[in-house]
Amino acid sequence: MKNIRQRTPKEIRHLIRKGKWDQPTAGLAMGYAQANLVILPQKYAFDFLLFCQRNPKPCPLLEVLEPGDFRTKFLSLDADIRTDIPRYHIYQNGNLEVTVKEIKNTWKNDFVTFLLGCSFSFEEALLRAKIPVRHVEENKNVPMFISTIPCKPAGLFHGPMVVTMRPIPPEKVSRAVQITSRYALVHGAPIHIGDPSVIGIKNMKKPDFGDPVTIQKGEIPVFWACGVTPQAIVMKAKPDFCITHAPGHMFISDLLNEELATL
Amino acid sequence: MKNIRQRTPKEIRHLIRKGKWDQPTAGLAMGYAQANLVILPQKYAFDFLLFCQRNPKPCPLLEVLEPGDFRTKFLSLDADIRTDIPRYHIYQNGNLEVTVKEIKNTWKNDFVTFLLGCSFSFEEALLRAKIPVRHVEENKNVPMFISTIPCKPAGLFHGPMVVTMRPIPPEKVSRAVQITSRYALVHGAPIHIGDPSVIGIKNMKKPDFGDPVTIQKGEIPVFWACGVTPQAIVMKAKPDFCITHAPGHMFISDLLNEELATL
Numbered sequence: 001m002k003n004i005r006q007r008t009p010k011e012i013r014h015l016i017r018k019g020k021w022d023q024p025t026a027g028l029a030m031g032y033a034q035a036n037l038v039i040l041p042q043k044y045a046f047d048f049l050l051f052c053q054r055n056p057k058p059c060p061l062l063e064v065l066e067p068g069d070f071r072t073k074f075l076s077l078d079a080d081i082r083t084d085i086p087r088y089h090i091y092q093n094g095n096l097e098v099t100v101k102e103i104k105n106t107w108k109n110d111f112v113t114f115l116l117g118c119s120f121s122f123e124e125a126l127l128r129a130k131i132p133v134r135h136v137e138e139n140k141n142v143p144m145f146i147s148t149i150p151c152k153p154a155g156l157f158h159g160p161m162v163v164t165m166r167p168i169p170p171e172k173v174s175r176a177v178q179i180t181s182r183y184a185l186v187h188g189a190p191i192h193i194g195d196p197s198v199i200g201i202k203n204m205k206k207p208d209f210g211d212p213v214t215i216q217k218g219e220i221p222v223f224w225a226c227g228v229t230p231q232a233i234v235m236k237a238k239p240d241f242c243i244t245h246a247p248g249h250m251f252i253s254d255l256l257n258e259e260l261a262t263l
Numbered sequence: 264m265k266n267i268r269q270r271t272p273k274e275i276r277h278l279i280r281k282g283k284w285d286q287p288t289a290g291l292a293m294g295y296a297q298a299n300l301v302i303l304p305q306k307y308a309f310d311f312l313l314f315c316q317r318n319p320k321p322c323p324l325l326e327v328l329e330p331g332d333f334r335t336k337f338l339s340l341d342a343d344i345r346t347d348i349p350r351y352h353i354y355q356n357g358n359l360e361v362t363v364k365e366i367k368n369t370w371k372n373d374f375v376t377f378l379l380g381c382s383f384s385f386e387e388a389l390l391r392a393k394i395p396v397r398h399v400e401e402n403k404n405v406p407m408f409i410s411t412i413p414c415k416p417a418g419l420f421h422g423p424m425v426v427t428m429r430p431i432p433p434e435k436v437s438r439a440v441q442i443t444s445r446y447a448l449v450h451g452a453p454i455h456i457g458d459p460s461v462i463g464i465k466n467m468k469k470p471d472f473g474d475p476v477t478i479q480k481g482e483i484p485v486f487w488a489c490g491v492t493p494q495a496i497v498m499k500a501k502p503d504f505c506i507t508h509a510p511g512h513m514f515i516s517d518l519l520n521e522e523l524a525t526l
Binding site: 042045046049050053054061064066073074152154155177178181182184188189262263 | 305308309312313316317324327329336337415417418440441444445447451452525526
Protein backbone atom coordinates (compact mmCIF):
# COMPACT_ATOMS: atom_id res chain seq x y z
CA MET A 1 0.00 0.00 0.00
CA LYS A 2 1.34 3.37 -1.07
CA ASN A 3 2.05 5.61 1.92
CA ILE A 4 -1.28 7.25 2.78
CA ARG A 5 0.42 10.64 3.01
CA GLN A 6 1.05 10.56 -0.73
CA ARG A 7 -2.53 9.72 -1.67
CA THR A 8 -5.14 12.10 -3.11
CA PRO A 9 -8.25 13.17 -1.16
CA LYS A 10 -10.37 10.86 -3.34
CA GLU A 11 -8.10 7.85 -2.66
CA ILE A 12 -8.10 8.55 1.08
CA ARG A 13 -11.90 8.94 1.20
CA HIS A 14 -12.24 5.57 -0.59
CA LEU A 15 -9.95 3.90 1.99
CA ILE A 16 -12.03 5.43 4.77
CA ARG A 17 -15.27 4.33 3.02
CA LYS A 18 -14.04 0.73 2.97
CA GLY A 19 -13.15 0.91 6.68
CA LYS A 20 -9.41 0.75 5.97
CA TRP A 21 -8.52 4.05 7.71
CA ASP A 22 -10.04 5.10 11.04
CA GLN A 23 -7.23 7.28 12.39
CA PRO A 24 -6.96 11.10 12.73
CA THR A 25 -6.57 12.98 9.44
CA ALA A 26 -3.95 15.61 10.43
CA GLY A 27 -1.11 15.58 7.91
CA LEU A 28 -3.13 13.74 5.23
CA ALA A 29 -3.75 15.25 1.77
CA MET A 30 -1.64 18.29 2.59
CA GLY A 31 -2.84 21.41 0.79
CA TYR A 32 -6.48 20.25 0.75
CA ALA A 33 -9.13 21.66 3.06
CA GLN A 34 -10.48 19.43 5.81
CA ALA A 35 -13.85 20.02 7.44
CA ASN A 36 -15.65 19.60 10.76
CA LEU A 37 -18.97 17.74 10.63
CA VAL A 38 -22.27 18.42 12.43
CA ILE A 39 -25.46 16.53 11.47
CA LEU A 40 -28.77 17.58 13.04
CA PRO A 41 -32.43 16.66 12.48
CA GLN A 42 -34.25 19.24 10.35
CA LYS A 43 -36.17 20.72 13.29
CA TYR A 44 -32.87 22.19 14.58
CA ALA A 45 -31.43 23.15 11.20
CA PHE A 46 -32.69 26.73 10.83
CA ASP A 47 -31.52 27.70 14.33
CA PHE A 48 -28.09 26.15 13.78
CA LEU A 49 -27.69 27.70 10.32
CA LEU A 50 -28.64 31.06 11.82
CA PHE A 51 -26.15 30.52 14.67
CA CYS A 52 -23.38 29.92 12.12
CA GLN A 53 -24.44 32.97 10.08
CA ARG A 54 -24.17 35.11 13.22
CA ASN A 55 -20.87 33.60 14.38
CA PRO A 56 -18.80 33.13 11.22
CA LYS A 57 -15.42 33.13 12.97
CA PRO A 58 -16.00 30.07 15.21
CA CYS A 59 -18.53 28.53 12.75
CA PRO A 60 -17.32 29.14 9.18
CA LEU A 61 -19.72 27.21 6.93
CA LEU A 62 -18.04 25.51 4.01
CA GLU A 63 -21.12 23.59 2.86
CA VAL A 64 -24.63 22.80 4.10
CA LEU A 65 -26.63 19.99 2.47
CA GLU A 66 -30.38 19.87 1.83
CA PRO A 67 -32.40 17.81 4.33
CA GLY A 68 -31.73 14.11 3.71
CA ASP A 69 -28.88 14.75 1.27
CA PHE A 70 -25.60 12.91 2.01
CA ARG A 71 -23.63 13.87 -1.08
CA THR A 72 -21.57 17.08 -1.11
CA LYS A 73 -21.63 19.29 -4.20
CA PHE A 74 -19.11 21.99 -3.33
CA LEU A 75 -16.37 20.32 -1.27
CA SER A 76 -16.33 17.19 -3.47
CA LEU A 77 -18.40 15.58 -6.21
CA ASP A 78 -17.34 12.12 -5.03
CA ALA A 79 -18.16 11.88 -1.36
CA ASP A 80 -20.73 10.19 0.83
CA ILE A 81 -21.10 11.89 4.19
CA ARG A 82 -22.39 8.62 5.73
CA THR A 83 -19.15 6.69 5.12
CA ASP A 84 -16.28 9.06 4.29
CA ILE A 85 -15.34 10.24 7.77
CA PRO A 86 -13.00 7.94 9.76
CA ARG A 87 -14.98 8.07 13.01
CA TYR A 88 -18.34 9.52 13.99
CA HIS A 89 -19.72 10.43 17.40
CA ILE A 90 -23.43 9.85 17.94
CA TYR A 91 -25.07 11.93 20.68
CA GLN A 92 -28.51 11.60 22.27
CA ASN A 93 -29.81 14.46 24.40
CA GLY A 94 -26.28 15.87 24.53
CA ASN A 95 -24.66 12.62 25.71
CA LEU A 96 -22.11 10.72 23.63
CA GLU A 97 -23.74 7.34 23.05
CA VAL A 98 -21.37 5.59 20.67
CA THR A 99 -18.41 6.04 18.28
CA VAL A 100 -18.84 4.39 14.87
CA LYS A 101 -17.05 4.10 11.52
CA GLU A 102 -20.10 4.68 9.34
CA ILE A 103 -23.67 5.92 9.77
CA LYS A 104 -25.50 4.31 6.82
CA ASN A 105 -27.90 2.45 9.09
CA THR A 106 -28.44 5.47 11.32
CA TRP A 107 -29.21 7.85 8.46
CA LYS A 108 -32.65 9.49 8.32
CA ASN A 109 -34.33 11.53 5.60
CA ASP A 110 -34.57 14.64 7.71
CA PHE A 111 -30.87 14.88 8.63
CA VAL A 112 -29.17 18.15 7.69
CA THR A 113 -25.38 18.06 7.25
CA PHE A 114 -23.15 21.04 8.11
CA LEU A 115 -19.46 21.08 7.11
CA LEU A 116 -17.34 23.75 8.78
CA GLY A 117 -13.82 25.04 8.13
CA CYS A 118 -10.85 23.85 10.17
CA SER A 119 -7.67 25.66 11.22
CA PHE A 120 -5.43 23.04 9.58
CA SER A 121 -5.85 25.17 6.44
CA PHE A 122 -4.42 28.38 7.84
CA GLU A 123 -1.68 26.68 9.84
CA GLU A 124 -0.25 25.39 6.59
CA ALA A 125 -0.22 28.99 5.30
CA LEU A 126 1.47 30.26 8.50
CA LEU A 127 4.20 27.60 8.25
CA ARG A 128 4.81 28.45 4.58
CA ALA A 129 5.44 32.06 5.69
CA LYS A 130 7.93 30.86 8.34
CA ILE A 131 5.64 31.87 11.19
CA PRO A 132 6.12 29.40 14.04
CA VAL A 133 3.17 27.17 14.96
CA ARG A 134 4.32 26.05 18.39
CA HIS A 135 2.09 22.99 18.92
CA VAL A 136 3.24 21.64 15.55
CA GLU A 137 6.90 22.23 16.52
CA GLU A 138 6.31 20.51 19.85
CA ASN A 139 4.21 17.73 18.29
CA LYS A 140 1.23 18.51 20.53
CA ASN A 141 -2.46 19.25 20.16
CA VAL A 142 -3.26 22.98 19.86
CA PRO A 143 -4.15 24.53 23.27
CA MET A 144 -7.86 25.47 23.44
CA PHE A 145 -9.58 27.66 26.04
CA ILE A 146 -13.23 28.39 26.83
CA SER A 147 -13.19 32.20 26.67
CA THR A 148 -15.63 34.71 28.15
CA ILE A 149 -16.41 36.04 24.64
CA PRO A 150 -20.12 35.30 24.13
CA CYS A 151 -21.28 33.90 20.81
CA LYS A 152 -24.32 35.65 19.38
CA PRO A 153 -27.24 33.37 20.34
CA ALA A 154 -29.71 31.96 17.78
CA GLY A 155 -32.82 30.05 18.80
CA LEU A 156 -31.75 27.10 20.98
CA PHE A 157 -28.05 27.73 20.55
CA HIS A 158 -25.92 29.95 22.80
CA GLY A 159 -22.72 29.90 24.83
CA PRO A 160 -19.11 31.07 24.99
CA MET A 161 -16.55 30.98 22.20
CA VAL A 162 -13.77 28.40 22.40
CA VAL A 163 -10.44 29.83 21.19
CA THR A 164 -7.09 28.38 20.17
CA MET A 165 -3.80 30.03 21.19
CA ARG A 166 -0.59 30.26 19.21
CA PRO A 167 2.35 32.25 20.65
CA ILE A 168 3.83 34.53 17.95
CA PRO A 169 7.05 36.63 18.03
CA PRO A 170 6.08 40.35 18.14
CA GLU A 171 7.61 41.15 14.75
CA LYS A 172 5.51 38.44 13.10
CA VAL A 173 2.10 39.25 14.62
CA SER A 174 1.09 41.60 11.77
CA ARG A 175 2.00 39.02 9.18
CA ALA A 176 0.05 36.34 11.09
CA VAL A 177 -3.01 38.62 11.04
CA GLN A 178 -2.59 39.31 7.31
CA ILE A 179 -2.20 35.66 6.39
CA THR A 180 -5.08 34.29 8.44
CA SER A 181 -7.35 37.15 7.31
CA ARG A 182 -7.21 35.58 3.85
CA TYR A 183 -8.85 32.43 5.23
CA ALA A 184 -12.25 33.72 6.39
CA LEU A 185 -13.74 30.26 5.71
CA VAL A 186 -11.35 28.64 8.19
CA HIS A 187 -11.76 31.00 11.21
CA GLY A 188 -10.03 34.02 9.60
CA ALA A 189 -8.16 36.73 11.51
CA PRO A 190 -7.41 36.45 15.26
CA ILE A 191 -10.25 37.24 17.65
CA HIS A 192 -7.91 38.57 20.36
CA ILE A 193 -4.21 39.51 20.57
CA GLY A 194 -2.37 39.83 23.89
CA ASP A 195 -3.50 39.73 27.54
CA PRO A 196 -5.39 36.43 28.02
CA SER A 197 -7.15 37.66 31.18
CA VAL A 198 -9.22 40.13 29.09
CA ILE A 199 -11.05 37.16 27.56
CA GLY A 200 -11.27 35.25 30.85
CA ILE A 201 -8.24 32.99 30.49
CA LYS A 202 -6.52 32.69 33.86
CA ASN A 203 -3.86 30.04 33.36
CA MET A 204 -2.20 29.58 29.99
CA LYS A 205 -0.63 26.36 31.25
CA LYS A 206 -4.04 24.76 31.78
CA PRO A 207 -5.98 24.76 28.52
CA ASP A 208 -9.56 23.43 28.67
CA PHE A 209 -8.79 21.11 25.72
CA GLY A 210 -5.56 20.09 23.97
CA ASP A 211 -2.07 20.58 25.39
CA PRO A 212 -0.15 23.49 26.93
CA VAL A 213 2.71 24.80 24.72
CA THR A 214 5.88 26.76 25.46
CA ILE A 215 5.56 30.56 25.27
CA GLN A 216 8.99 32.05 24.77
CA LYS A 217 10.04 35.35 26.38
CA GLY A 218 8.49 38.29 24.51
CA GLU A 219 6.11 36.22 22.43
CA ILE A 220 2.52 37.46 22.14
CA PRO A 221 -0.34 35.04 22.75
CA VAL A 222 -2.60 35.23 19.69
CA PHE A 223 -6.11 33.75 19.86
CA TRP A 224 -8.27 32.47 17.02
CA ALA A 225 -11.90 31.30 17.11
CA CYS A 226 -11.95 27.50 17.33
CA GLY A 227 -14.02 24.89 15.51
CA VAL A 228 -14.70 23.16 18.81
CA THR A 229 -17.14 26.03 19.52
CA PRO A 230 -20.04 24.75 17.36
CA GLN A 231 -19.75 21.25 18.88
CA ALA A 232 -19.66 22.68 22.42
CA ILE A 233 -22.68 24.88 21.66
CA VAL A 234 -24.66 22.01 20.13
CA MET A 235 -23.92 19.70 23.09
CA LYS A 236 -24.98 22.42 25.51
CA ALA A 237 -28.33 22.76 23.70
CA LYS A 238 -28.88 18.98 24.14
CA PRO A 239 -30.71 18.22 20.87
CA ASP A 240 -32.41 14.83 21.07
CA PHE A 241 -30.09 13.56 18.33
CA CYS A 242 -26.81 14.73 16.76
CA ILE A 243 -23.86 13.26 14.88
CA THR A 244 -20.38 14.84 14.66
CA HIS A 245 -16.95 13.67 13.52
CA ALA A 246 -14.76 12.32 16.32
CA PRO A 247 -12.19 15.03 17.22
CA GLY A 248 -9.33 15.06 14.70
CA HIS A 249 -11.12 12.61 12.37
CA MET A 250 -12.17 15.11 9.71
CA PHE A 251 -13.79 15.13 6.29
CA ILE A 252 -11.12 15.53 3.58
CA SER A 253 -12.34 17.68 0.68
CA ASP A 254 -11.17 18.04 -2.92
CA LEU A 255 -10.76 21.81 -2.52
CA LEU A 256 -7.30 23.26 -2.11
CA ASN A 257 -6.89 25.58 0.86
CA GLU A 258 -5.87 28.22 -1.69
CA GLU A 259 -9.27 27.89 -3.37
CA LEU A 260 -10.86 29.02 -0.09
CA ALA A 261 -8.58 32.04 0.34
CA THR A 262 -9.45 35.60 -0.56
CA LEU A 263 -7.21 38.55 -1.40
CA MET B 264 -35.64 71.10 8.86
CA LYS B 265 -31.92 70.43 8.73
CA ASN B 266 -30.86 69.10 5.31
CA ILE B 267 -31.52 65.36 5.42
CA ARG B 268 -28.07 64.69 3.94
CA GLN B 269 -26.48 65.97 7.13
CA ARG B 270 -28.53 63.80 9.47
CA THR B 271 -27.40 60.65 11.27
CA PRO B 272 -28.77 57.20 10.43
CA LYS B 273 -30.83 57.30 13.64
CA GLU B 274 -32.37 60.68 12.79
CA ILE B 275 -33.19 59.54 9.24
CA ARG B 276 -34.77 56.31 10.48
CA HIS B 277 -36.94 58.34 12.89
CA LEU B 278 -38.10 60.60 10.04
CA ILE B 279 -38.93 57.52 7.98
CA ARG B 280 -40.72 55.94 10.95
CA LYS B 281 -42.95 59.02 11.27
CA GLY B 282 -43.76 58.87 7.54
CA LYS B 283 -41.79 62.06 6.84
CA TRP B 284 -39.39 60.52 4.28
CA ASP B 285 -40.53 58.05 1.61
CA GLN B 286 -37.93 58.75 -1.08
CA PRO B 287 -34.90 56.69 -2.24
CA THR B 288 -32.02 56.55 0.22
CA ALA B 289 -29.02 56.89 -2.15
CA GLY B 290 -26.73 59.65 -0.90
CA LEU B 291 -28.20 59.66 2.64
CA ALA B 292 -26.04 58.96 5.72
CA MET B 293 -22.90 58.72 3.60
CA GLY B 294 -20.34 56.32 5.07
CA TYR B 295 -23.01 54.12 6.68
CA ALA B 296 -24.05 50.74 5.27
CA GLN B 297 -27.50 50.43 3.71
CA ALA B 298 -29.26 47.09 3.37
CA ASN B 299 -31.69 45.26 1.10
CA LEU B 300 -34.74 43.73 2.81
CA VAL B 301 -36.48 40.38 2.28
CA ILE B 302 -39.18 39.15 4.69
CA LEU B 303 -40.54 35.61 4.28
CA PRO B 304 -42.85 33.37 6.33
CA GLN B 305 -40.92 30.86 8.45
CA LYS B 306 -41.75 27.90 6.19
CA TYR B 307 -39.48 29.39 3.50
CA ALA B 308 -36.75 30.65 5.85
CA PHE B 309 -34.40 27.65 5.96
CA ASP B 310 -34.35 27.31 2.17
CA PHE B 311 -33.70 31.03 1.68
CA LEU B 312 -31.01 31.13 4.38
CA LEU B 313 -29.36 28.13 2.71
CA PHE B 314 -29.64 29.86 -0.69
CA CYS B 315 -27.81 32.91 0.72
CA GLN B 316 -25.14 30.70 2.36
CA ARG B 317 -24.50 29.05 -1.01
CA ASN B 318 -24.52 32.32 -2.99
CA PRO B 319 -22.73 34.84 -0.80
CA LYS B 320 -21.72 37.17 -3.63
CA PRO B 321 -25.24 38.04 -4.85
CA CYS B 322 -26.77 37.41 -1.38
CA PRO B 323 -24.39 38.72 1.31
CA LEU B 324 -26.25 38.38 4.60
CA LEU B 325 -25.70 41.28 6.97
CA GLU B 326 -28.29 40.19 9.52
CA VAL B 327 -31.07 37.63 9.85
CA LEU B 328 -33.66 38.01 12.61
CA GLU B 329 -35.34 35.25 14.62
CA PRO B 330 -38.89 34.33 13.49
CA GLY B 331 -41.26 37.14 14.54
CA ASP B 332 -38.48 39.50 15.56
CA PHE B 333 -38.62 43.00 14.03
CA ARG B 334 -35.73 44.60 15.91
CA THR B 335 -32.19 44.39 14.55
CA LYS B 336 -29.32 43.66 16.98
CA PHE B 337 -26.30 43.93 14.71
CA LEU B 338 -27.03 46.66 12.15
CA SER B 339 -28.68 48.93 14.73
CA LEU B 340 -29.94 48.77 18.31
CA ASP B 341 -32.59 51.38 17.53
CA ALA B 342 -34.54 50.14 14.54
CA ASP B 343 -37.96 48.67 13.83
CA ILE B 344 -38.03 46.73 10.60
CA ARG B 345 -41.83 47.31 10.31
CA THR B 346 -41.53 51.10 10.05
CA ASP B 347 -37.96 52.16 9.27
CA ILE B 348 -37.85 51.52 5.53
CA PRO B 349 -39.25 54.32 3.31
CA ARG B 350 -41.32 52.04 1.05
CA TYR B 351 -42.18 48.34 1.14
CA HIS B 352 -43.40 46.06 -1.64
CA ILE B 353 -45.86 43.34 -0.63
CA TYR B 354 -46.02 40.30 -2.91
CA GLN B 355 -48.54 37.46 -3.02
CA ASN B 356 -47.72 34.34 -5.03
CA GLY B 357 -44.92 36.29 -6.73
CA ASN B 358 -47.13 39.22 -7.78
CA LEU B 359 -46.64 42.74 -6.47
CA GLU B 360 -49.88 43.57 -4.66
CA VAL B 361 -49.21 46.91 -3.04
CA THR B 362 -46.53 49.47 -2.06
CA VAL B 363 -46.80 50.76 1.52
CA LYS B 364 -44.92 53.01 3.96
CA GLU B 365 -45.14 50.68 6.96
CA ILE B 366 -46.06 47.05 7.64
CA LYS B 367 -47.13 47.13 11.30
CA ASN B 368 -50.61 45.86 10.51
CA THR B 369 -49.33 43.24 8.09
CA TRP B 370 -46.76 41.82 10.51
CA LYS B 371 -47.08 38.17 11.57
CA ASN B 372 -45.30 36.21 14.29
CA ASP B 373 -43.73 33.79 11.84
CA PHE B 374 -42.07 36.40 9.60
CA VAL B 375 -38.30 36.03 9.18
CA THR B 376 -36.35 39.16 8.19
CA PHE B 377 -33.23 39.02 6.01
CA LEU B 378 -31.04 42.12 5.54
CA LEU B 379 -28.51 41.91 2.71
CA GLY B 380 -25.53 44.06 1.74
CA CYS B 381 -25.79 46.71 -0.96
CA SER B 382 -23.19 47.96 -3.44
CA PHE B 383 -23.57 51.59 -2.28
CA SER B 384 -20.92 50.64 0.31
CA PHE B 385 -18.19 49.64 -2.11
CA GLU B 386 -18.98 52.40 -4.61
CA GLU B 387 -18.08 54.92 -1.94
CA ALA B 388 -14.73 53.12 -1.49
CA LEU B 389 -14.10 53.09 -5.27
CA LEU B 390 -14.80 56.83 -5.52
CA ARG B 391 -12.46 57.56 -2.60
CA ALA B 392 -9.70 55.74 -4.54
CA LYS B 393 -10.44 57.88 -7.65
CA ILE B 394 -11.80 54.91 -9.58
CA PRO B 395 -14.59 56.16 -11.86
CA VAL B 396 -18.13 54.95 -11.15
CA ARG B 397 -19.73 55.82 -14.47
CA HIS B 398 -23.42 55.72 -13.52
CA VAL B 399 -22.69 58.09 -10.62
CA GLU B 400 -20.79 60.45 -12.98
CA GLU B 401 -23.68 60.30 -15.45
CA ASN B 402 -26.32 60.56 -12.71
CA LYS B 403 -27.98 57.31 -13.77
CA ASN B 404 -29.05 54.02 -12.22
CA VAL B 405 -26.36 51.29 -12.38
CA PRO B 406 -26.85 49.01 -15.45
CA MET B 407 -27.96 45.50 -14.42
CA PHE B 408 -28.03 42.36 -16.57
CA ILE B 409 -29.52 38.90 -16.09
CA SER B 410 -26.42 36.76 -16.70
CA THR B 411 -26.19 33.08 -17.62
CA ILE B 412 -24.20 32.40 -14.42
CA PRO B 413 -26.41 29.99 -12.43
CA CYS B 414 -26.85 30.55 -8.72
CA LYS B 415 -26.42 27.40 -6.64
CA PRO B 416 -29.99 26.22 -5.97
CA ALA B 417 -31.37 25.60 -2.47
CA GLY B 418 -34.78 24.05 -1.87
CA LEU B 419 -37.40 26.16 -3.67
CA PHE B 420 -34.95 28.81 -4.76
CA HIS B 421 -32.98 28.76 -8.03
CA GLY B 422 -32.19 30.91 -11.05
CA PRO B 423 -29.58 33.06 -12.77
CA MET B 424 -27.39 35.69 -11.16
CA VAL B 425 -28.13 39.35 -11.85
CA VAL B 426 -24.94 41.40 -12.27
CA THR B 427 -24.09 45.09 -12.31
CA MET B 428 -21.56 46.52 -14.78
CA ARG B 429 -19.08 49.32 -14.21
CA PRO B 430 -16.61 50.22 -17.01
CA ILE B 431 -13.09 50.61 -15.56
CA PRO B 432 -9.89 51.93 -17.24
CA PRO B 433 -7.45 48.98 -17.71
CA GLU B 434 -4.81 50.40 -15.35
CA LYS B 435 -7.38 50.63 -12.54
CA VAL B 436 -8.96 47.17 -12.82
CA SER B 437 -6.53 45.57 -10.32
CA ARG B 438 -7.18 48.29 -7.79
CA ALA B 439 -10.96 47.92 -8.28
CA VAL B 440 -10.61 44.19 -7.54
CA GLN B 441 -8.49 44.87 -4.46
CA ILE B 442 -10.85 47.48 -3.04
CA THR B 443 -14.09 45.58 -3.58
CA SER B 444 -12.51 42.34 -2.26
CA ARG B 445 -12.42 44.04 1.13
CA TYR B 446 -16.20 44.30 1.10
CA ALA B 447 -17.26 40.64 1.04
CA LEU B 448 -20.47 41.59 2.89
CA VAL B 449 -21.52 43.94 0.08
CA HIS B 450 -20.97 41.65 -2.97
CA GLY B 451 -17.14 41.58 -2.75
CA ALA B 452 -14.79 41.13 -5.71
CA PRO B 453 -16.04 41.14 -9.32
CA ILE B 454 -17.69 37.95 -10.60
CA HIS B 455 -16.48 38.50 -14.18
CA ILE B 456 -14.03 40.85 -15.93
CA GLY B 457 -14.11 41.44 -19.69
CA ASP B 458 -16.09 39.90 -22.58
CA PRO B 459 -19.79 40.21 -21.66
CA SER B 460 -20.84 37.48 -24.10
CA VAL B 461 -19.13 34.84 -21.93
CA ILE B 462 -21.80 35.40 -19.28
CA GLY B 463 -24.62 35.67 -21.79
CA ILE B 464 -24.83 39.45 -22.16
CA LYS B 465 -25.46 40.33 -25.79
CA ASN B 466 -26.08 44.05 -25.80
CA MET B 467 -24.39 46.31 -23.28
CA LYS B 468 -26.65 49.17 -24.38
CA LYS B 469 -29.76 47.29 -23.27
CA PRO B 470 -29.50 46.41 -19.59
CA ASP B 471 -32.34 44.32 -18.13
CA PHE B 472 -32.71 46.84 -15.29
CA GLY B 473 -31.27 50.33 -14.68
CA ASP B 474 -29.75 52.55 -17.37
CA PRO B 475 -27.07 52.06 -20.05
CA VAL B 476 -23.83 54.00 -19.37
CA THR B 477 -21.01 55.24 -21.61
CA ILE B 478 -18.10 52.82 -22.07
CA GLN B 479 -15.06 54.78 -23.17
CA LYS B 480 -12.55 53.37 -25.66
CA GLY B 481 -10.28 50.82 -23.98
CA GLU B 482 -12.31 50.54 -20.79
CA ILE B 483 -12.96 47.04 -19.46
CA PRO B 484 -16.49 46.06 -18.46
CA VAL B 485 -16.29 44.75 -14.88
CA PHE B 486 -19.23 42.79 -13.46
CA TRP B 487 -20.25 42.41 -9.83
CA ALA B 488 -22.98 40.20 -8.34
CA CYS B 489 -26.08 42.31 -7.76
CA GLY B 490 -28.49 42.56 -4.82
CA VAL B 491 -31.42 42.36 -7.23
CA THR B 492 -30.58 38.63 -7.54
CA PRO B 493 -32.21 37.51 -4.26
CA GLN B 494 -35.39 39.45 -5.05
CA ALA B 495 -35.55 38.01 -8.59
CA ILE B 496 -34.98 34.50 -7.20
CA VAL B 497 -37.66 34.89 -4.53
CA MET B 498 -40.21 36.22 -7.04
CA LYS B 499 -39.47 33.32 -9.38
CA ALA B 500 -40.17 30.85 -6.55
CA LYS B 501 -43.59 32.52 -6.00
CA PRO B 502 -43.86 32.16 -2.22
CA ASP B 503 -47.46 32.75 -1.11
CA PHE B 504 -46.30 35.87 0.76
CA CYS B 505 -43.22 38.09 0.75
CA ILE B 506 -42.23 41.64 1.64
CA THR B 507 -39.21 43.51 0.25
CA HIS B 508 -38.04 47.12 0.23
CA ALA B 509 -39.07 49.09 -2.86
CA PRO B 510 -36.01 49.37 -5.15
CA GLY B 511 -33.65 52.11 -3.92
CA HIS B 512 -35.60 52.58 -0.67
CA MET B 513 -33.16 50.83 1.64
CA PHE B 514 -32.68 50.20 5.35
CA ILE B 515 -30.06 52.62 6.74
CA SER B 516 -27.89 50.98 9.40
CA ASP B 517 -25.70 52.40 12.17
CA LEU B 518 -22.66 50.46 10.93
CA LEU B 519 -19.98 52.28 8.97
CA ASN B 520 -19.03 50.68 5.67
CA GLU B 521 -15.52 50.46 7.11
CA GLU B 522 -16.83 48.29 9.95
CA LEU B 523 -17.91 45.72 7.34
CA ALA B 524 -14.56 45.71 5.52
CA THR B 525 -11.84 43.14 5.97
CA LEU B 526 -8.12 43.35 5.32
